[in-house]
Amino acid sequence: METRFNNIPAYIYTRDNIIRLILLTAAFALVFINLYKPFSSESWYKVSEFKFFLSSSLIILTGVLVVVISRIIMYYYGKKRSISYSAYAVWILLEIFFMALFYTIYTILLNPKREYSAAFKESVINTSLVLLLPYAALHLYFSYREKERQLRSWVENHAETTAQQNAYSFYDEKNELRLSVKRENLLYIESADNYVLIWYLNKGIVTKFMLRNSLKTIEESLTDTNVQRCHRSYMVNFDQVKVIQRRKDGIYMELGVDKVPDIPISKTYSKKVIQYFIDSSC
Template identity: 50%
Template sequence: MDGKIPAYLYEKRNSIKTILFTALFALLFINLFQPFGSRDWYPGISDTKYFAFSSLIILTGMLVVVISRMILTAYSKKRDVLYWQYVLWILCEVVSMAVFYTLFARFFPKDGIERDISEIFRQSLFNTALVLLLPYAITWLYFSWKEKSTLLEHIEQEKSADTRAKTLIAFPDEKGDLKISVMLENLLYIESADNYATIFYLNKSGVSKFLLRNSLKWMEEHLTKDTPLIRCHRSYIVNMDKVKILKKIKGGIVLELDEGRTPDIPVSKTYYESFMHKFSHYSLI
């Protein structure tokens, strides 16, 4: 209980989702379950008016949760939220909302008959606990599953990246004779000129290059599938694992590699769409 709660329980984005889902759940709960025999309180109104009236009550009561979550989000930025603190926080939300509905039932009694306030509070506490704890539990399970899925996906991507890094890329000439092989983790980019291609790669002395008689089109067709290699220009194939910065300038988009002794690589309009599709797998947007 002294441990720190997961960040997904108080992140602003998830807090908004929790509030919206709880409000929706509460609306369905009060209109389907009709706690306190609330439908009998107003026998003379239509179901539509009852829905509108009950919705207003629920949304007003949800202000307790909205205020609570705003305070929790602000508090979490300054201090860690422990499990016992979070449990106490939820209990305070339940009690606060129960008090709200108790006061409402007290000041707007059924048929003008006043009921015992302790009985009203017990019923309010029970129903409020259902209204809050059930959707909270559902959202917590969802957020937990989402985080674990993201973590597993990240692990798989790391494994895939490690596998790719150990891949040896073979470069034959136009006759099919092998001329050079480069570890993918050392390959920077490939630049072409007519029927020749220059392979830029890292070795012990820094950036080296190797001139090969073969077309960039052949390399695009045979080397870019299931690898981070992508053609971004009629004259360039780049290793996405080596791209440090994608920068939009007046003339278009350029790529800066993580090796300082390399030029910026342009992305042309012809290859923009296919490049951005592959780039999306390497970014968090």
């Protein structure tokens, strides 16, 4: 699809950026007309330097109302519809036209001898410079700020994702985060009525954390991880499992960590657990 049919970035017509655009455009117009006096603008009004400054400042700031009204309309229009590049270009051309028309009327009122077409042409040239130069600079600045924001957001999201990948997070029944454990430190999870006990290593010491939630909910949150259900009352981190052993009273997993009991495997989960252990050990 051609560029002119693409939509302009939404950051162009956010409230903060519209305010920045209006303020910088007004400031630039004041400096441009009063300091550089393009196209002999001091000859428009036969007055002293100070009076020229006051009158031109008033005229310029009044003319900037065209931009204010235009951008307010754009702000509310942009909330409902997208704005294409071609539509935005036309929008700016209309701003130039109406502001030039505004300045032309001022010029004719203050100097009736001036030819309307010549005054309008000169106003279009000046207005184009007054608007397009700050617009170009601001759009580059807005684009830079947006790229910076996107990069910062990506870094933050990447860091958060990396942290999530390196740790298991546990939430209570109100979906509030209560505990995060590094993957290599999690041992097993045990059901205890309306709670679960999360067993993990903290500075090499076996530690437990009681969390109000169900084992089933925890199981669902740990789908596609190495923490697997092996019993109606247990889930185990298979990164910690060293041995699976069949005994007279059933099948058990040994985690190889002091003071950690062997975890039973129920018949319901035995086939799945043993196969998972074999596959993960390959």
